Amino acid sequence: MIKVLTVAEMTVREILRRRAVLVIILMLPLAFYLSRRGDHLGQSIRFVCLGLGWALSTAALFSGSAARGLEPRLRLSGYGTGHLYAGRLAALWTLGLVLSAPYFLLIRVDADRVEHGAIALIMLLTVAVAAPFGLVLSVLVPRELEGTLLLLTVVGLQMMMDPAGSAARLLPFWFSREIATYAVDHTDGGYLARGLTHGTVCALALTVLAMTLASIRLRRRPHLRPVT
Amino acid sequence: MDHERRGQWLRGVLDLCVLAVLLRRESYGYELAQSLDAAGLGPIRGGTLYPVLLRLQRTGMVTAQWREGESGPARKYYRITEAGGEMLRRTAADWETFTRGVDTLLREVATR
Amino acid sequence: MNTDAWLHALDGELRRRGIDPALARHVVAEAAVHLRDSRQAPLAAFGPPDAYAAAVAESVGSPVRSAPHRRSAPGPVRLEARGIVKRHRRRTVLSGVDLTVRAGEIAAVVGANGCGKSTLLRICAGLESPDRGEVRLRGTLGFCPQDGGTSDFLVPDEHFALVGAGRGMRRGAAVRAGRAYAAALDWDPAGAGQARFLSGGTRQKLNLVMAGLGDPDVLLLDEPYQGFDRGSYVDFWRQLWAWRDAGKTIVVVTHLLDQLDRVDTVLDLTPARTTEARA
Numbered sequence: 001m002i003k004v005l006t007v008a009e010m011t012v013r014e015i016l017r018r019r020a021v022l023v024i025i026l027m028l029p030l031a032f033y034l035s036r037r038g039d040h041l042g043q044s045i046r047f048v049c050l051g052l053g054w055a056l057s058t059a060a061l062f063s064g065s066a067a068r069g070l071e072p073r074l075r076l077s078g079y080g081t082g083h084l085y086a087g088r089l090a091a092l093w094t095l096g097l098v099l100s101a102p103y104f105l106l107i108r109v110d111a112d113r114v115e116h117g118a119i120a121l122i123m124l125l126t127v128a129v130a131a132p133f134g135l136v137l138s139v140l141v142p143r144e145l146e147g148t149l150l151l152l153t154v155v156g157l158q159m160m161m162d163p164a165g166s167a168a169r170l171l172p173f174w175f176s177r178e179i180a181t182y183a184v185d186h187t188d189g190g191y192l193a194r195g196l197t198h199g200t201v202c203a204l205a206l207t208v209l210a211m212t213l214a215s216i217r218l219r220r221r222p223h224l225r226p227v228t
Numbered sequence: 229m230d231h232e233r234r235g236q237w238l239r240g241v242l243d244l245c246v247l248a249v250l251l252r253r254e255s256y257g258y259e260l261a262q263s264l265d266a267a268g269l270g271p272i273r274g275g276t277l278y279p280v281l282l283r284l285q286r287t288g289m290v291t292a293q294w295r296e297g298e299s300g301p302a303r304k305y306y307r308i309t310e311a312g313g314e315m316l317r318r319t320a321a322d323w324e325t326f327t328r329g330v331d332t333l334l335r336e337v338a339t340r
Numbered sequence: 341m342n343t344d345a346w347l348h349a350l351d352g353e354l355r356r357r358g359i360d361p362a363l364a365r366h367v368v369a370e371a372a373v374h375l376r377d378s379r380q381a382p383l384a385a386f387g388p389p390d391a392y393a394a395a396v397a398e399s400v401g402s403p404v405r406s407a408p409h410r411r412s413a414p415g416p417v418r419l420e421a422r423g424i425v426k427r428h429r430r431r432t433v434l435s436g437v438d439l440t441v442r443a444g445e446i447a448a449v450v451g452a453n454g455c456g457k458s459t460l461l462r463i464c465a466g467l468e469s470p471d472r473g474e475v476r477l478r479g480t481l482g483f484c485p486q487d488g489g490t491s492d493f494l495v496p497d498e499h500f501a502l503v504g505a506g507r508g509m510r511r512g513a514a515v516r517a518g519r520a521y522a523a524a525l526d527w528d529p530a531g532a533g534q535a536r537f538l539s540g541g542t543r544q545k546l547n548l549v550m551a552g553l554g555d556p557d558v559l560l561l562d563e564p565y566q567g568f569d570r571g572s573y574v575d576f577w578r579q580l581w582a583w584r585d586a587g588k589t590i591v592v593v594t595h596l597l598d599q600l601d602r603v604d605t606v607l608d609l610t611p612a613r614t615t616e617a618r619a
Binding site for chain 3: 002003006007010013014017018066067068069070072073074076077078079083220221222223224225226227228
């Protein structure tokens with residue numbers, strides 16, 4: 001447990017020291033929110049949730065990429081892959097919740113005709129999905145730049161694609177629009193149920209995928225035989 | 229004077245010159261360097277002088293003591309020992325013999 | 341170089357040469373008095389610190405601490421690589437390399453650039469798979485990569501804490517041990533900034549300290565002295581000998597051949613041929 005906590009602590013410290021990145025990540029959802037605040041509050045709420053997802057994925061991507069050089073040697077220094085992965089993910093999830101809290105309060109104060117419980121659910125699922133999503137990207141792409149571009153593409157698609165089309169469901173933050181529709185337009189519970197299912201499946205799948213990729217990357221190679 | 233040759237000569241006799249100056253009275257490094265310069269040996273660098281002093285101290289030719297001087301802060305004063313004085317006298321005689329030979333030869337060059 | 345920096349450097353050089361600390365203090369103090377009296381620049385009066393320290397060491401006849409001539413019986417085999425073959429694309433980098441290192445031994449891996457020194461080390465550490473062959477390892481492992489291996493946004497103490505936690509050390513103990521190792525490399529990491537602001541040489545010191553933290557039995561060091569100044573390089577080898585005397589097994593990748601008389605085994609990976617010779 002000490003190992004997981006130590007990794008989590010150092011992950012948070014690292015992210016907090018990237019001042020510029022931190023400011024952008026903190027402000028971006030706000031910019032999204034304000035962009036449609038005047039004419040369409042519902043759209044504003046959808047955008048802020050997507051903004052949160054993008055911000056946390058980016059933080060996770062940067063964190064995962066930065067750890068590439070360090071993790072193999074930590075693996076040799078007594079850490080299991082699980083310690084490293086759990087610590088990093090826990091830190092990112094915590095960060096995501098902290099990041100979401102002020103935006104939830106904002107919506108709570110600013111918009112009174114929406115289902116606040118559902119908004120909280122979107123944010124929870126967004127945090128749950130975004131952190132492993134960024135970590136998966138950090139393993140799959142060689143550098144932060146490529147990862148950032150990919151994230152932009154995903155969020156861009158998410159905003160433009162018709163949510164009713166089946167292809168849109170392949171995007172990791174599709175649930176966000178579904179539940180938001182329920183929360184803002186007070187539609188039937190089907191939206192909520194579909195969104196909840198999609199979000200949960202995405203969160204689980206990405207968490208498992210990120211874990212698997214980490215285990216492969218940090219695996220013990222069979223040619224190395226410890227002798228006792 | 230040829231810089232390199234001066235260095236070679238000094239290497240052979242610097243410890244004797246230091247002892248000779250210390251035979252007059254005890255002294256510290258910088259003052260020793262000034263005395264040697266005044267005696268006509270030219271400027272002696274600290275980097276050359278102090279290792280010689282350390283070697284003399286190690287072989288018991290001099291003793292050293294940190295003391296406040298008349299002016300300024302504490303300095304390391306060197307004093308020649310009995311063994312040092314004995315060695316200096318003996319070597320001075322050898323030096324006399326040696327340089328007499330060199331002198332004789334070089335004087336022939338000068339008078340030719 | 342100003343006077344204080346010069347005196348500080350002199351102090352370090354004297355210590356490195358194994359001069360008794362009390363005597364070293366006297367020598368430094370005397371030089372300081374001389375510089376003040378003569379109003380000369382230190383380089384003009386004494387020359388470079390290392391040259392002057394060498395002259396002092398010679399004068400006081402102290403043993404220049406180089407490789408200790410210790411030849412106790414070799415310990416048990418700690419690292420044994422057998423028949424390691426590795427190809428990058430179609431080029432054979434390692435063709436059947438063998439390496440056996442015992443406790444209390446230093447093995448040097450030498451050879452031209454690109455001959456697979458780092459690859460061999462990474463294979464021994466289990467960070468890369470060979471195409472054939474196996475590595476038997478007895479004990480815990482410390483690895484110092486050629487570059488990377490540190491976290492840009494963490495300060496040195498946090499690195500120590502992080503590695504220490506993996507080794508089961510308490511944070512205070514890990515930081516203390518890290519600082520002690522750093523001091524042996526003439527580096528004070530207390531108050532040093534984030535790793536990204538450290539110079540190349542200092543970051544390698546951090547890397548090296550991390551590798552030694554928690555007392556691993558086998559140390560694999562991949563040219564860890566890059567960017568070291570001369571003094572730190574001397575310190576580095578002294579640290580290696582200290583580790584060897586403590587019974588550690590050390591494999592060090594090097595292209596500098598001036599230290600080969602001070603190691604126990606030399607593995608030459610110069611292309612296509614591998615030879616293992618007992619030094």
